[in-house]
Amino acid sequence: MITNTKMISFQDHSGELGHLVAIEGNRDVPFEIKRVYYITGVPEHVTRGFHSHRKLEQVLLCLNGEVKIRVKTPQEEETVVLNDPSKGLFIGHMVWREMFDFTPGAVLMVLASEYYIEDDYIRDYGQYSAEANNFFKE
Amino acid sequence: MITNTKMISFQDHSGELGHLVAIEGNRDVPFEIKRVYYITGVPEHVTRGFHSHRKLEQVLLCLNGEVKIRVKTPQEEETVVLNDPSKGLFIGHMVWREMFDFTPGAVLMVLASEYYIEDDYIRDYGQYSAEANNFFKE
Numbered sequence: 001m002i003t004n005t006k007m008i009s010f011q012d013h014s015g016e017l018g019h020l021v022a023i024e025g026n027r028d029v030p031f032e033i034k035r036v037y038y039i040t041g042v043p044e045h046v047t048r049g050f051h052s053h054r055k056l057e058q059v060l061l062c063l064n065g066e067v068k069i070r071v072k073t074p075q076e077e078e079t080v081v082l083n084d085p086s087k088g089l090f091i092g093h094m095v096w097r098e099m100f101d102f103t104p105g106a107v108l109m110v111l112a113s114e115y116y117i118e119d120d121y122i123r124d125y126g127q128y129s130a131e132a133n134n135f136f137k138e
Numbered sequence: 139m140i141t142n143t144k145m146i147s148f149q150d151h152s153g154e155l156g157h158l159v160a161i162e163g164n165r166d167v168p169f170e171i172k173r174v175y176y177i178t179g180v181p182e183h184v185t186r187g188f189h190s191h192r193k194l195e196q197v198l199l200c201l202n203g204e205v206k207i208r209v210k211t212p213q214e215e216e217t218v219v220l221n222d223p224s225k226g227l228f229i230g231h232m233v234w235r236e237m238f239d240f241t242p243g244a245v246l247m248v249l250a251s252e253y254y255i256e257d258d259y260i261r262d263y264g265q266y267s268a269e270a271n272n273f274f275k276e
Binding site: 007014016017018019020021022023024025027032033034035036037038039040041042043046048063064065086105107109111115116 | 142152154155156157158159160161162163170171172173176177178179180181184188201202203216226236240243245247249253254
């Protein structure tokens with residue numbers, strides 16, 4: 001996995017009644033869950049994301065269907081396929097992300113360590129690249 | 139709506155890229171989000187739930203497909219259909235709940251105000267009924 005990303009496996013309480021996955025803040029993920037958001041109904045061929053965060057940490061989970069996540073730093077790049085509700089992708093500081101290839105009915109849920117703060121976003125790749133080169137040099 | 143339940147509408151940031159709904163703890167829901175769990179892959183004809191909580195509060199959301207939630211107290215009963223990711227069902231103290239008629243691909247997500255505490259569950263309807271009669275009399 002590239003810098004500041006990792007996969008987290010959650011316990012799947014699975015049986016004849018279906019699957020149940022539970023995630024507790026500060027226990028199963030390394031932060032308090034301040035914000036939950038989810039993305040649905042994404043048409044084929046749409047790519048979303050195109051930003052990085054300075055301080056926000058997140059865990060991305062695909063609860064139905066499949067979605068691909070491209071994560072990158074100026075030095076590294078990797079594409080993670082999410083299609084198992086018990087496997088989350090942790091994304092830490094200063095990692096650029098793009099989400100694409102949502103299948104019909106795909107549900108991407110994100111658990112976030114902070115409330116929404118527009119100033120924490122870097123949406124321009126040139127600016128990201130400059131800040132990230134500096135950040136990862138330290 | 140029956141006692142200690144209500145619908146909460148969340149803002150749907152919707153457009154050509156799909157839908158995004160964001161929920162912040164203590165802001166969009168009336169509690170800190172300590173725990174998130176989700177139920178998937180529930181076969182047809184399965185009913186889940188069959189319990190009440192003494193202190194836990196929750197918001198239930200259906201992020202894909204459809205699911206029905208039967209909520210009841212000893213005096214009242216109602217069935218809520220969840221099929222819109224921007225509409226959540228708040229369930230407060232001492233409300234019995236059953237979840238059923240999950241469509242294929244249905245995703246039921248629950249935001250909870252507390253970590254998992256087995257002692258907070260009431261799983262026997264007779265015991266629930268006795269406690270609830272007492273609780274709602276006050």
